[in-house]
Amino acid sequence: WSDWVVFSFILFCLCCVRLHYTTTLDSRDPLNGGVSFYDPIIVELLVTTILTILWSLYIIYCIYKRVETKYVSKYYEELIGLALLWLFWIIGAADASAIWGTLSFCQKYEPCRVLSALMAFAWLGWLTLTGIVVLVMLYVMVNKFWNEPFHGRFDPRLSLQMRAV
Template sequence: MAAYTTLLRLPLYIALWICAVVLLILTSVRLNYTLNLPKGDPLNGGIDFFDPIVAELLVCSLLGLGTIPFVMHWAPHPISSEASANLFELAALSILWLLWLVGCVVSTSIWPNLAFCAQFSPCRVLTAMMAFAWLGWIALVGLIVLAVLTAVKKARPARAPMMVEWAAQPRYGNNAFEPVSGVRRPQTAAFSEGGRGGRGMYDV
């Protein structure tokens, strides 16, 4: 599992960064257009205006690009513990996911269908902006899933090694000095004396 999460993590981050770069460009183009409407443009009666949701997506793209130094280890990580760093990454991704989702949902609700004006450049910019916003959100979903799997794996207690006790029964052979488990165990000899003048003998 750890190998799969490691292999998938960097490609998902790269996909997020690509979407963030494209989203940054598209939102900048959109804001520049709405804040500097050309003369004779029928949009909003020719009066310059500001799209808050476009600015929100611009901030999301900047936050997404802000993860590059930490993922590539170009900047020192604020947390040294590996488990705490994983939880920090999960929390940061969750906040970014929520902000990105708000931008995607609100922009889609404002411009649900722009097919009627596809011949105009501003409409094509909006369509591409929402498409890359959703693609970036999908990449964030994948990163959060991997972060959750990693956190669960690290939080799981390690299994204790199985302890097996072997009970060796003593073995007694015909030989009084037969080695048992590497130890020479002599038999106990009882010494008894005979009568006066008698010889001692061993009773085995």
């Protein structure tokens, strides 16, 4: 989980760099004739990374503190959240790759290197998420823990019940 948070944060930073570059273009910049713009896929990746960081920190907190909440505390609920994030990640990574494809011809320019790193971390984040989903699915299916708390403590006395405000 912590690796995924790190990859998401790096991708978040790269998206911010790209957004800053495209929305503050110099009039002499050859990109888009010097007219400022933004890439919708960058915004999608930015939202995806924010959701991922929040989700991951929540899951890490619940596992570490053995917390069960009213909304998300069971394995099947975790898998639903992971499936939604998986869709966001695959759409973002695939769309970015479809738009920018191969950037080997322009690696001497910083914006091009940012896009290359952005695509790399988008796919790395998706790959990490896919690994998490597979491992959780295998664990849940083998042990039949669909409705058990994902913090791993199945004795209710060991769980801290949180009340919804």
